[in-house]
Amino acid sequence: MAGQAEDRVFSVSEITELIKATLEDGFPRVTVQGEISNFRPSSTGHYYFSLKDNEAVISVVMFRNRLDGLRFQPADGQLVKAFGGVSVYSRRGSYQLICESLLRAGEGDILALLEQRKRTLAAEGLFDESRKRPLPLYPSRVAVVTSPTGAAVRDILRILARRNAGIDVVILPTPVQGDGADERIARQIETANRFSMADVLIVGRGGGSLEDLLPFSSERVVRAVAASRIPVISAVGHETDVSLADFAADVRAPTPSAAAELVAASRAELASRVRALESEISVSFNRRMERVRLLLSQFTGEDLARSVRLFLQPVFQRFDDARADLSRAMVDNVNEKARRLELASRELASCSPLDILQRGYAVVSLERTGKVLLSAERVKKGDGIRVRLARGGMRAVTEETYAGEKL
Numbered sequence: 001m002a003g004q005a006e007d008r009v010f011s012v013s014e015i016t017e018l019i020k021a022t023l024e025d026g027f028p029r030v031t032v033q034g035e036i037s038n039f040r041p042s043s044t045g046h047y048y049f050s051l052k053d054n055e056a057v058i059s060v061v062m063f064r065n066r067l068d069g070l071r072f073q074p075a076d077g078q079l080v081k082a083f084g085g086v087s088v089y090s091r092r093g094s095y096q097l098i099c100e101s102l103l104r105a106g107e108g109d110i111l112a113l114l115e116q117r118k119r120t121l122a123a124e125g126l127f128d129e130s131r132k133r134p135l136p137l138y139p140s141r142v143a144v145v146t147s148p149t150g151a152a153v154r155d156i157l158r159i160l161a162r163r164n165a166g167i168d169v170v171i172l173p174t175p176v177q178g179d180g181a182d183e184r185i186a187r188q189i190e191t192a193n194r195f196s197m198a199d200v201l202i203v204g205r206g207g208g209s210l211e212d213l214l215p216f217s218s219e220r221v222v223r224a225v226a227a228s229r230i231p232v233i234s235a236v237g238h239e240t241d242v243s244l245a246d247f248a249a250d251v252r253a254p255t256p257s258a259a260a261e262l263v264a265a266s267r268a269e270l271a272s273r274v275r276a277l278e279s280e281i282s283v284s285f286n287r288r289m290e291r292v293r294l295l296l297s298q299f300t301g302e303d304l305a306r307s308v309r310l311f312l313q314p315v316f317q318r319f320d321d322a323r324a325d326l327s328r329a330m331v332d333n334v335n336e337k338a339r340r341l342e343l344a345s346r347e348l349a350s351c352s353p354l355d356i357l358q359r360g361y362a363v364v365s366l367e368r369t370g371k372v373l374l375s376a377e378r379v380k381k382g383d384g385i386r387v388r389l390a391r392g393g394m395r396a397v398t399e400e401t402y403a404g405e406k407l
Contacts, residue, residue: 013090020088023095027086032058032097033105036078047074051082051097059096060084066100071210071240079105110210114217118244121219126226127247133231135251135262136199141168142263143198143230145188148173152206152235152256159260167264170197176205182218189224189232201228202259203245204235216243225249235259363388367395376401 010018034051041047045064050057060082062070074080084099103111121127142160146152148171160167172188175181185203192201203225205216215221216236225232225248234249235256236242246252253259364373367384379385383398 012093016088016090016093019095020090023086023088029083029085030097031081031083033079033081034058036074036080037076039074039076047099049074049076051080059094060099061096062099062102070102072104074102081105104209106211110214114244117217117219118247121222121244122247126222131226133250135231135233139167139199139263141170141198143170143172143192143201145172145174145185145192145201145203146205146256147176150176150206152204155206155255155257156202156260159257160264163261163264172197177208177212177215181215182220185215186218186220186224189221189228193227193229196230198230200263201230201232202235202253202256202263203232203249204253204256204259205237206256207238207241213237213241213243216245218244221245222248233259233262362393376403 032051034053037050037052037057039047039049045067047060047062047067049060049062051060052058062082072078081103082097082099083101083103084097086095087098088095118127125131144153144156146156153171157169160169170192172192174184174188176185189201189203192198203216203221205213213236216234222244225234225245231251232249233251233253234243234246235253235258236245237255239254251262253262365371365386365388366373366379367386373379373385379398379401381398381400385396385398387394387396
């Protein structure tokens, strides 16, 4: 095989294609670390540069569609890690690295650490959307936790002054990078809450490298943001920068300037909203009045009176029917009670002793005892008796008594 290759004559294209296939198949995914040199963005948006070390140089191209995930602006002299595949550019007969992602040296380990921390804090519910609170529409005081000398605080003050000079601003100064910065940031957040210093809290800084932004991804700061009773806007770095504080905050602003825009509705915007609401109310009121006029125009006074009569007639008729039914029920009830009273009176009269006397009977009582006599056995000859008739009565003296029915 070696002899055949040596004897064969290749064209430039053939040998280039063989080399291209060998390199691209042999190094489809590699990570190369080196120093950027000769960085030159093209007019089409692609990045061209070289990676070098003390002994070698490799050309690199990073196409525009891969730039969205780039977290920094490449520049000559930066030490970076480029991930991609080796390819051959046939027209020049040179090989190059097609870069798919680019990190500053050391960023990979940092990103892995941040990803693990993010998962841990998310599992505790610190990033849940249900915890997010709306910002007050018209805050009267805004507290800003940031460096007092950085560009971020100047941008915030400038925008607040331009849009709404009536907002009070409290600056809570703190270092925003370096050792101990996270502790100072967290303490200032806690201070703002302890003394209820504002209606809205902006926590942030201007742009920087991944290492510069690390304090805003520390567990201490994330927990302070999540525990804040004051609504928090996280405004860390530029739009492409992301910190863990962004996930815990109630609102994430892409920049400190955008955070100031969020909390300060401009006077012109407020006046415009008032005019718009006034116009809406006026239009709505006029529409309702027009509908009322249209409805009323369909009816004359006679029509209205007729409608009222048609509405009330069934009511009055039901009332008359109910009154008649009630009257009949009362008469029937009285008649029934009278009939029952008459029957009871007759029955009572039939049981009355006086009624019996009317039929010729008499009531006889022994004079000395006053008891009604039911039997002659209690009466002796010479006893006085009293006789009560239906009308009047008499006194008599017993001459004789007898048993049985002898008269």
